[in-house]
Amino acid sequence: MNAVDLTPVEGNAGPFLSVRDLSVEFLSEGRPLRAINGVDFDLHLGETLCFLGESGSGKTVTMRSLVQLLPPTARIWGRVLLDGIDVLTLDADRLRAIRGSQVSMIFQEPMTALDPVFTVGHQIAEVVVWHEGLSWSAGRARALEMLELVQVPSARRRLDAYPHELSGGLRQRVMIALALSCKPKVLLADEPTTALDATVQIQILLLLRELQRELGMATIFVTHDLGVACEISDRVAVMYAGRFVETGAMAEVIDSPRHPYTVGLLNSTVHAGSERGKLAPIPGAPPDLLDMPPGCAFAPRCPRVVAACREGVPDLEQLAPGRSARCPRTGSPDC
């Protein structure tokens, strides 16, 4: 077992969300495709964990599988304990009761993720009415409250606005209001700032950080943007080809990355800790999930590859409490 110990900042009881050996397989033209391979992590209330990786690394699939929001061709294994409830064994009704009320999601593209033919007030109220059994007028009052919480200007008027009448930033604020409307304990954010302008990105990030602290939610943040990850996360899990390759506290991982892939990511993006002016892209492309190399999935692109890398998938080795890397050379001095 390579359970990653993501110890909380303060001494909480147990983790609110505990994931063990989570694997997801899709049927792709009759062949099984392993998108996620044995992911383990714990998350406490009030903590933000970031999944960092390139597209196709499995970060979104990992996040969605927590509430089984995957296409019908997907098969999920493992155990997802949410406040003691095994989410993967729930029937459809009980799963729906959790979605939106305990665990909410924010999507990447706020234009397409909101229904274009209903007012935003209606869309928020609908969720509240359904989960909490309130009247529609109470639901509408909650919607107003939520729009004010996410700092939508002239919120009362915006209740009756349709998504197309709002700017991208406002739409994403509405999306956040929708996700938070039933006071969830876990917030799943799938690249919530990627589709926005740079200036709006910062506003939304700051808002999310503020709300997360205020409401004390456990948050999972999926992004490929290191800068965004730095800004919002306590901890990070770097993903490559459906596996965690490195985990740890955000600052530690940035300061002393232990996996060559993390090093490559840091060198190929502009961020606060990057050496001035030197950008080095990682050569090659992520592997085809239908045709994986036998050993470490990163070996074909790795500058420090040794024979052991190609023999078997390296273990996720614990380096310190809450700090681990999946590389046979993490112990060697030049790493």
Place this chain on the structure above:
Amino acid sequence: MLWYVLRRLAYVLPILLGVSIVCFSLLHLAPGDPLTSVMPEFASEQVIEQIKRSYGFDKPVPVQYLLWLFNVLTGDLGLSQVANRPVWDELVPAMVNTFQLAAFGIGLSLLCGIGLGLLAGYTRRLVTDRAITTTAIIGVSVPHYWVGLVLIAILAVTLGLLPAMGKAPPSDGFGLNDIRHMILPAVTLALIPTGIIARSVRATVIDVRKQEFVQTLQANGLPPRRTFLHVIKNASPTVLAIIGIQLGHLVGGSILVETVFAWPGTGYLLNTAIAYRDLPVLQGTILVLATFFVMLNFLVDLAQPFLDPRMTRQ
């Protein structure tokens, strides 16, 4: 919203004007002289001139058009040359009959078309979807009148279950016998719209269900019936536009079906007017049906912004 209505209206008026010009031109485009049927056989030049003048044919064509348009707008469609009665008196009962049949037919095709379309859209690529899609294609491709004749041959002639043609004799009010007479023509009439509506509902539903907001609804734990309402409302503008056009076809394009079933509606009236070269009846019927078609689509356009708020912004 008012601006939207005015803009739609601005599209409708030129179309109606065009329709009236085409209808008026029928008189002059049809082979032969419109007066031959009323002219005495060996009329002298002087008599011909006199008749021409009395009918207004001595004036230039644009003036004739304006006079005709004025009459039409004041409710005078002229006299039927065959029955020698006002065209309106011929047209009104025929329209009532046609609307009865069309209402029955559109009800049937909405019920079947939307129901089957939803079923197919929700069971995409499964057996039900394939069966419905195939049936819809056959329904759209097979000619009306042939289906009508086959239905008559089987259900009316061989099995004797339903009357073969005509309308129930007028009795006190609308009864079972009226419905029995309407079943076969209404089913025949509903065939093509059912197929077209089913196919468009299916395509639209599949399209809407692929959109991302459906995932948001699922991520928020809304049950399938609430998701279904969102899908329906998103699909409705497209489907309504198609229903509008089909309803128009049902009222206007029923010449063949009404003829096969000898149903005394506008289609039947048109058919007899063509046969007897009764030009005023032809003109009046086409004009009224075309106006109905245009106005129906205008109403559909007006309904669209209520279903899709993005429509008013262009």
